[in-house]
Amino acid sequence: MCFAVWPLASAFRSSAVTNTLARTGVIRPDPKDPSPLRIDEVLVRKMVVLFIRDEVAKAGLKRAVVGVSGGIDSALAVALAAEALGPERVLGLFTPYRTSSEESRRHARELAKMFRFRLEEVPITKQIDAYFADNDGDVAGRIRVGNKMARERKSIEYDRSWPDGIVIGTSNKTELLLGYGTQFGDMAAGINPIGDLYKTQVREVALHVGIPPQILRKPPTAELWEGQTDEDELGFTYAEADLILYHMVDRRLSPRELIASGFDEKLVGKIREMVRRSHYKRVMPLIAKLSLRTVGHDFLYPRDWESD
Amino acid sequence: MSAIRVAIAQCSPALGAVKRNLEMHRQWIARARDAGARLIVFPELSLTGYYLKDLAADVACAVDDPLLAPLAEASRDLDVSAGFVERSRDAKLHIAQGYWSKGKLVHVHRKVYLPTYGIFDDGRYFGPGDRFETFPSAGGSAGIAICEDLWHVSVPYLYASAGAAIVLCPSASPGRGVAEGGDLGTAESCRLMDRFYAQYLTVYLVYVNRVGHEDGIAFWGGSEVVAPDGTVVARAPEFDEHLLVGEIDPDLVARERARNPLLRDERDDLVLRGLAARLGLPLERRD
Known part of the structure; x- marks a missing residue:
């Protein structure tokens, strides 16, 4: 848990020339150059604050409920919601x-x-333990316990949001793209203010809004079991994943092009496959198309559909 | 013709709530009147909101629909340009921008370039317009380029070559690209276009963008009036509602065209001959 394994992209602030190239779309993918992940924290903060204010009002709600884990993602989400x-x-x-x-x-x-x-x-130990004591006990395994915890937490957030609150999502872009989250658990929300920020970008913005350094610096963990860290479980660092995802998703480079630019072939393949396999988590449930007009297929109204 | 004040309504229309938006228009028009404006321009689809999807058919109306009568009424003492979904006589839906003057709808531009890529899906819900026509506005001859229309170089060129002194660009531009450098990628691109077109076509460029959110997407505002010499006459803040007032001075257009006669020297005939040859179209000389 130090800045060496968790580098700030700002430490790699690139030259003015590279910036200009980045802004105009000429980006050179380079595993050693995290500068393309740089964002303007002031602008992001302003956009996210306006997003929360506007979208909560459009949903006809007044309050926000945020699950605060003590980690950096929910810290940033709750700070911006309060602002x-x-x-x-x-x-x-x-x-x-x-x-x-x-x-x-x-x-x-x-x-x-x-x-x-x-x-x-609101402790969740009693209900989680009671459920698994009655169902499968120890054979359930830690993934099932972790998923159950994530869904229990979300269930409490939704309960406490009634009648005039919205549940704020705290999944970042890296987790969403990798599918590193529990469907209808931590991934569930009314709105998500930080879902277009990679983990390293969350860290940049969190630093800007004044999240304390002890939260910024600790290794990210879902605390699904004792001693768990995200990066150990994933088998790669967020810094590595974010850069690959940025070039692959934001800049539309193919795995072939990334590998030709010096990115690790195995890692690129693994990340690409995680994105593919988890796509079901990022979309609404499939509905069997039968009638002339079907929710999600060709009944397409905007969510922010307002009345006179 | 003397200089006039043009007002830009950098507003946040409610999605699908046409009556509420009409009342909102009435209020902004009153403010523009109080500010001494001769013309107020609203953003793209200002009466309906932008990301309509299937709502497009629900909110569409014909150009003679009584729904639009309040705009005609409001235009008796200052001109009004606002956006709506037009249902044509043959029941096609268009993204339209009307121009009302002295109680009448005097011009309608139908968006020609309907972006259907990235975060856009205009082409799924609307049909394209098929012409670029100039018309007399409060500040002189004008043409309307709705949002994506302006990104096509030929559009402001056609207007300028047809004699327009003003290009009105009502937009619903989503803000994106938060890279390092302090400004949005879209804002940078738009400002580059506005200034380039204004200065090199020697026209006033009136860029009218909206603010607010629709389904998580932010419209970034930053409306501006850019003069034919490339100077920014007025610019609204980003993301906030704002009534922007700027001056349009026909004398400046004349002075700038005398100093910098690019339009006078433009060889439209060579452009036309080149295109005709490439497309295999006959080109007849008119005497």
């Missing part, structure tokens, strides 16, 4: 399981104090 709506309209929920760390609780509380939103603690 957009006013802290009095934001409810943070810290929902620990027995394996959650004391450090996470401390960090969640620090955030609540710093950004002046109300934080409530």
